[in-house]
Amino acid sequence: MRRRSLRSRLTLLIAAAVALAVAVSAAACWLLARAEMRDQIARSLTRLRPAADQVAIALRDCRGDETQRRGPRPDWDPSGRSWQIVAPDGTVCVWAGSAQVRPSAAERALTTGSILRDAVTTDGTSVLVHTTRYVPAPGPPGRFPEPAPSAPVTISVFRSTAEMDQTLGILAVVFGSVSVLGVAGAAVAGLWLARTALRPVARLTRAVEHVARTEDLTVTIPVEGEDEIARLGRSFNTMTAALSSSQERQRRLVADAGHELRTPLTSLRTNIDLLLRSEATGRAIEPAAKRRLLANVKEQFEEMSSLVGDLLELSREAESGESSAEIDFHEVVAAAVERARRRGPGLRFDVGLDPWQVHGDARGLHRAAVNVLDNAVKFSPPGGLVTVRLGNGVLTVRDEGPGIPQDELPHVFERFWRSPSARGLPGSGLGLAIVAQAVRDAGGRVSVENAPGGGTLATLELPGTPPSA
Incomplete structure (x- = not known):
């Protein structure tokens, strides 16, 4: 059954269910018809009462007084019913030559009530027998009247069930045929x-x-x-769309990373080739030029290290369960501010942090706070003011830099995107993309806009609660 296809299994289940229902219905109808016909025969037997002279003739024949008969027996029941008198010792008195039914012990001992049972006559006919004890009511005198019996007698009235059995057989064939046709139709409908x-x-x-x-x-x-x-189909379409989007982002990440790595690698190869050629030809490079060349190599290495670190941070999957914990976000921001002070020694910082506890990845949120403050430091003019506020889970960082052109604001969270005016500054273009990912992982929102009066305003909203006292 398990090796069959789902379609064939469903068809078999439907056909089996219909077959069972048809079989139960046909059997119930056959049993009801049998019970009704049997009940009709039983009612016809209970309504029969032989006349007194008929009972007297049967008793006379049973005593061997056949010679005393003064004429032909009267026809008592043309419907096919027969009857017999049952004596306590088991003797049966019937019409001469008539079939009889062997009485049971209960019928021989019957004194009150009645008994209804199935039996077989001496000539092999199946009959239904109704036995009761009564005195035949005297009827009008016949042509050859007989004296009525003076004591109660036990009389068994019986009738052949051959017609009922024949009818039931026909019904069984009909119901069986209907069942077969029903099952065949159910199989076709099930398919x-x-x-x-x-x-x-x-x-x-x-x-x-x-x-x-x-x-x-x-x-x-x-x-x-x-x-x-339909829900399964929609889920499949949503899944393939998400996978396609993820695959496209992966392709873009690889392509953009290759593009960004190409520049420092080319510069490194050029500088190293120059050093090697100098050593191979014996033409020494001036000390000042050599220092500049080595400083440039170091700078390219640092840029590559930063880029690789950003790529690893951006491409890592969001960790669940064990890496997420309750963290004091105000302490994370305070540590990021101290780092920003060291990177921008000539800048002024106005900091106001209210305690706030967040459930998330401490490393990712620390990196997000650091990147936002690094951008503020990078674009602030000498002696500029960086304002940092944290209240009710909303972190705002404002600088006094040149701001971002309005047409470039929709692209600030894209990977490797850099404003044309900022391409001369160090960076990989992944800082705000990392911020957006970290904030989304924590269930929050992030936005960057131009502040009123100049500068840039970055806003991070993180769900959480004030720490308990």
Whole structure:
């Protein structure tokens, strides 16, 4: 069963369920018909009361007084019912030559009430027998009247069930045929329902197989309705869109990283080639030029180290569970401010920090605060003021720099994007991208805008609570 396809299993389940329902219904109808026909025969037996002269003739025949009969027996029941008298010793008195039923012990000992049972006559006919004890009511005298019996007698009235059995046999054939046709129709309907119901699943399966075979994440499947299959289709489309976006970001990251690394690598190779050529030819470079050359090599190495560090920070996956903890964000910002003071010794800092506790990655949030303050230091004029405020989970950093052109503001969080006016300054263009990622990982929001009166205003909103006292 497990090796079958989902469609065949669904078809078999539908056919089996319908077959069971049809079989139960047919059996119930057959049993109800049997009970009704049996009840009709039983009612016809209970309504029969032989006349007194008929009982007297049966008793006379049982005593061997056949010669005393003064005429033919009266026809007592043309409907096919028969009857017999049961004596306590088991003797049965019937019409001469009539079939009889062997009485049971309960019928021989019957004194009150009645007994209804199935039996077989002496000639092998299946009958239904109703036995009761009563005195036949005297009837009008016949052509050859017999004296009525003076004591109560036990009489068993029986009727053949052959017609009932024949009718039940026909009904069994009819119900069986209907059941077979019903099961066949259910199988066909089940196959059609399975194909109809699983058509969206088949489309989804083909799409998944196509993605697995070609790694083409642009594939989408049409979705109709609001049922579970439609929800599954929407989830698949959302998943492929997210994977495609992630793949595109990965390609862009690799391409941008290669582009950014190409410049310092080229400069390093040129400077090192110059040093090697000087050593190979014996033409020494002037000491001052050599110092400048080595300083440039060192600067390129530092730039590459910073770039590689930024790439590692940006490309690492968000850690969950163990790396997230409750951190005092105001202490993180205070440490970043002290670092910024050392990097901008000629700048003035106006700092106001209210205690605030955040649940997140301490390293990522520290890097975000450092990058925001480094930008403020980098673009502030000599002697400029950097204002830092933290209140109710909102960190604002404002500088007195030249600001950002309005058309460049939408790009400030893009990876490797650098303003044309800032390309002469050190940096990789990843600082604000790292800030945005760290803040998003902590469930917050970040924005950068031009401050009123000049300068740039960076805002970080982080959910959290004031630390408990």
